[in-house]
Amino acid sequence: MSFFQVQAPKKAVKHAYDPALQPWVEKYRPKTIEDVSSQEHTVAVLRRTLTSTNLPHMLFYGPPGTGKTSTILALARQLFGPDNFRSRVLELNASDERGISIVRDKVKNFARQTPRTQAVSSDGQTYPCPPYKIIILDEADSMTQDAQAALRRIMETYARITRFCLVCNYVTRIIDPLASRCSKFRFKPLDPSSTSSRLHHIASAENVHVSEEVISTLIKTSHGDLRRSITYLQSASHLGGSTKPPTPITPSDIQEIAGVVPDSVIKDFAATLGVDAVGDDMEIDSPSKKVTGFDSIRRKVKEIVREGYSGTQVLMQLHDFVIEHPTLSAHKKAQSALVFAEADKALCDGADEELWILEVGLRVHKAVS
Amino acid sequence: MSLWVDLYRPKTLDDLHYHEGLSNRLRSLAASGDFPHMLFYGPSGAGKKTRIACTLRELFGKGVEKLKIDQRVFMTPSRRKLDVNIVQSNFHIEITPSEVGIYDRVVIQEILKEIAQTQQVDISAKQRFKVVIINEADSLSRDAQAALRRTMEKYMSNMRIILCANSTSKLIAPIKSRCLLVRVAAPSEDEIVKVLQYVASKQPFRSIDQNVAREIAEDSNGNLRKAVLVFEALKMQTPDLSGPLTIAKPDWETYCQKVADMIIQEQSPQRVMEVRSKLYELLVHCIPPNVILKTIADHVVDKVDESLKADIIHWAAIYEVRLRNGNKKIFHLEAWVVKVMTLYKHFFFGIDMDGFD
Numbered sequence: 001m002s003f004f005q006v007q008a009p010k011k012a013v014k015h016a017y018d019p020a021l022q023p024w025v026e027k028y029r030p031k032t033i034e035d036v037s038s039q040e041h042t043v044a045v046l047r048r049t050l051t052s053t054n055l056p057h058m059l060f061y062g063p064p065g066t067g068k069t070s071t072i073l074a075l076a077r078q079l080f081g082p083d084n085f086r087s088r089v090l091e092l093n094a095s096d097e098r099g100i101s102i103v104r105d106k107v108k109n110f111a112r113q114t115p116r117t118q119a120v121s122s123d124g125q126t127y128p129c130p131p132y133k134i135i136i137l138d139e140a141d142s143m144t145q146d147a148q149a150a151l152r153r154i155m156e157t158y159a160r161i162t163r164f165c166l167v168c169n170y171v172t173r174i175i176d177p178l179a180s181r182c183s184k185f186r187f188k189p190l191d192p193s194s195t196s197s198r199l200h201h202i203a204s205a206e207n208v209h210v211s212e213e214v215i216s217t218l219i220k221t222s223h224g225d226l227r228r229s230i231t232y233l234q235s236a237s238h239l240g241g242s243t244k245p246p247t248p249i250t251p252s253d254i255q256e257i258a259g260v261v262p263d264s265v266i267k268d269f270a271a272t273l274g275v276d277a278v279g280d281d282m283e284i285d286s287p288s289k290k291v292t293g294f295d296s297i298r299r300k301v302k303e304i305v306r307e308g309y310s311g312t313q314v315l316m317q318l319h320d321f322v323i324e325h326p327t328l329s330a331h332k333k334a335q336s337a338l339v340f341a342e343a344d345k346a347l348c349d350g351a352d353e354e355l356w357i358l359e360v361g362l363r364v365h366k367a368v369s
Numbered sequence: 370m371s372l373w374v375d376l377y378r379p380k381t382l383d384d385l386h387y388h389e390g391l392s393n394r395l396r397s398l399a400a401s402g403d404f405p406h407m408l409f410y411g412p413s414g415a416g417k418k419t420r421i422a423c424t425l426r427e428l429f430g431k432g433v434e435k436l437k438i439d440q441r442v443f444m445t446p447s448r449r450k451l452d453v454n455i456v457q458s459n460f461h462i463e464i465t466p467s468e469v470g471i472y473d474r475v476v477i478q479e480i481l482k483e484i485a486q487t488q489q490v491d492i493s494a495k496q497r498f499k500v501v502i503i504n505e506a507d508s509l510s511r512d513a514q515a516a517l518r519r520t521m522e523k524y525m526s527n528m529r530i531i532l533c534a535n536s537t538s539k540l541i542a543p544i545k546s547r548c549l550l551v552r553v554a555a556p557s558e559d560e561i562v563k564v565l566q567y568v569a570s571k572q573p574f575r576s577i578d579q580n581v582a583r584e585i586a587e588d589s590n591g592n593l594r595k596a597v598l599v600f601e602a603l604k605m606q607t608p609d610l611s612g613p614l615t616i617a618k619p620d621w622e623t624y625c626q627k628v629a630d631m632i633i634q635e636q637s638p639q640r641v642m643e644v645r646s647k648l649y650e651l652l653v654h655c656i657p658p659n660v661i662l663k664t665i666a667d668h669v670v671d672k673v674d675e676s677l678k679a680d681i682i683h684w685a686a687i688y689e690v691r692l693r694n695g696n697k698k699i700f701h702l703e704a705w706v707v708k709v710m711t712l713y714k715h716f717f718f719g720i721d722m723d724g725f726d
Contacts, residue, residue: 023405023525064543093519099446142515228546235405235549239394259410259537259550294670294678306555306591308411310537347538351690352659355666359686362679 024234025227028202033074036067037226038194042185046075053130057155057164059179061171062187065225068167069138071187076134081127087116088129093138103150107135111158133162140166141173148175155181189224198226199233208237210249217251221258232257261309266317272300273365275322297365301358311353315343315360328368335367373601374594377568380434382423385416386567387560388553395420395551399427404496406521408506408532408545411553414592417533420553421502424531429460429495445475455480460489461500467508474513477503481517485524498529506532507539514541521547555591562586564593565600588616621656622664629668636710641703648702658698659689662705669709677716684708 030036033043033050042060049055060068073091080088090110092102115133137143155164155178166182168174190198196215203210210233222229235257236249255262270276304314319340323333343360347353379385382392382399398404409417425433436458443451451472456463464480466473484499503509509517521530521544530548537545556564562582569577577600585603589596599616606617628647631640651661666685670678684705692701 023522026522026525065546101446138519139515142512222546225542225546228542231546238398238401238403238405238549241401256552257550259545259552294675298670306412308415308552308554310410312538346686346690349690350539350693351686352663353536353538355663355682355686355689359682362682366679 025230030070030074032078036071037198038190039187053128055163057182059182059184060167063189065227066187068187072136072165080129088133091136100146100150103147108154111154111162136165138167141168141170148178152177190226192219195219213251214249217254221260261314261317266321269300270321272297273361274369297361305354312347332368336364339363374597382427386564387556395424404529405549406530408548409551410534410537412555414594415553415555417553421531433458433460443475443479445472463502465504467505473510474516477513477516481520485528498527500529502531504533507534507536514544518543556593558586561596625664626668629665633672636714644706658692662689680712
């Protein structure tokens with residue numbers, strides 16, 4: 001197993017390495033499935049497998065940062081313990097070559113091996129160590145159709161001694177025959193309260209002082225992606241802690257790290273388009289309202305592009321602003337939403353950002369005026 | 370003798386002229402020994418690469434400036450050979466994977482694994498890790514970006530990645546969430562003026578006229594590289610930099626302007642043919658079609674009635690996407706030209722009819 005020969009020395013090095021330099025995401029990865037936040041249903045099912053030593057093939061799907069990889073790694077660790085882990089688990093992800101040839105050689109070879117007898121665990125604990133191996137195919141939705149098709153028969157033939165766990169974001173990208181061989185587990189985005197408790201736990205373990213506002217900004221910017229919020233927290237504490245007198249983390253730091261466009265910029269842009277923030281509506285009456293036209297919108301767009309904000313981010317935030325606007329009529333909102341949808345598709349296709357921000361600006365302007 | 374742009378490129382974080390706050394952050398990050406993966410983004414000519422180079426220098430000291438250029442051959446699974454140029458020093462390696470088009474995944478996988486699995490052997494090195502700089506990260510294919518995901522976490526102890534991109538729109542969310550995002554905004558006009566004056570002070574003529582500097586800054590549109598290049602060109606043309614200055618526009622831009630004028634002057638099938646030949650001329654000279662479309666649209670919009678402007682931009686945006694997805698660029702350029710002509714003609718037609726009624 002060349003895979004493990006390469007792997008083994010690297011692991012050893014990692015442990016010798018200063019844990020302070022490890023990303024927190026790795027450092028605070030759940031050690032047992034009980035630690036996994038807010039996926040009660042999945043955890044309840046998996047807990048039973050720990051005692052019954054019976055595991056189906058599994059398909060984990062859900063948005064990024066909800067704990068899919070963490071769960072299966074934690075489960076494998078609990079099943080096999082650290083000593084057997086290496087001989088019983090094969091983890092392949094998108095960074096490994098995963099064409100059809102790999103499925104035929106590496107996966108098949110690993111799958112057909114009879115599991116080695118259980119090594120005595122060095123840490124004195126007993127692990128269930130059931131008589132099968134686990135193959136984890138991480139990011140399985142980036143596997144080619146052919147490679148997935150090649151897996152079908154392998155999964156069945158060696159089902160006695162090998163279990164597969166496919167992990168993916170989009171379950172639709174997994175071909176049906178594979179999906180029907182697995183029991184599916186959906187991972188839902190984390191709810192704010194469990195995210196916040198996890199963040200608090202990490203912050204206190206790392207001796208970083210964070211205020212409630214910072215936590216709420218983290219939750220807002222990460223949209224239920226726990227990994228993202230932990231990374232942001234770590235980056236922010238880098239920035240804050242690396243100056244000579246350590247500066248406290250502020251919500252605006254988090255926004256900058258997350259690449260979020262400041263609210264004032266979006267508000268300003270929206271005002272140019274004729275969508276005023278509600279507070280201002282009262283003060284500025286229609287006669288004194290500044291005339292907005294093509295040229296002012298174009299100037300504003302140029303400014304935004306020069307500041308280097310990302311196009312999708314600007315559009316997303318503008319979308320939120322317009323759609324949640326309390327006084328605009330539903331008809332206007334619907335028309336604007338149509339424009340945003342088109343622009344998103346265009347940007348996904350790699351269209352020019354400046355042109356499309358301008359286009360959205362002009363059409364929203366037309367829709368609301 | 371090298372160009373002023375290269376000659377006066379700042380070498381350390383202290384030499385940088387603008388975005389002081391950002392420089393301070395980079396400096397403290399480099400000093401903390403706890404350096405994250407980074408993603409630099411911002412418009413071109415804002416100083417992303419310069420900042421990356423300065424950060425590296427701060428991290429590793431003078432050694433990073435000893436560069437060597439290497440050509441490496443990679444093999445795709447289908448046995449195709451790929452030649453990739455890489456720039457490297459003892460401490461870092463710089464690649465532009467988008468050079469090899471859809472095979473960028475292979476390059477990323479091979480290079481990163483190779484770097485990740487070797488440790489820094491130089492004991493005197495300041496940092497334990499090596500840095501991989503990936504240029505034009507926004508043109509990485511999805512596969513290549515997916516290949517980066519787990520690697521970035523797994524090999525954190527031996528390697529840090531610095532991505533350099535114009536925009537974060539095309540990067541997948543998992544990559545963005547693993548990096549510290551650093552936005553490098555384009556310099557303001559005042560800042561450009563300051564830099565131009567600094568460049569001038571290093572030259573024998575010592576100073577540059579305030580108005581001249583401002584004019585160059587306005588013309589450069591926030592692109593500092595362009596500003597310095599224009600400044601040098603102007604200096605060559607008129608050594609004393611006095612009198613009315615004409616900042617020479619690139620000839621393709623004047624050509625685009627001509628096309629815009631032609632579209633507005635007359636709208637007929639004949640004129641479409643003439644425009645077509647001009648567009649072909651531009652394409653033949655390797656001007657990117659989306660740049661052509663954008664420039665012409667920009668000029669046309671300046672000359673038409675307010676009510677038409679939005680429509681023209683709308684169609685420009687639509688055809689720009691089609692042009693990217695499509696195969697034959699000229700079709701879409703032409704289609705847009707015809708569309709603009711119809712719009713224009715209809716507009717006048719409509720007014721004429723109103724008058725007659």
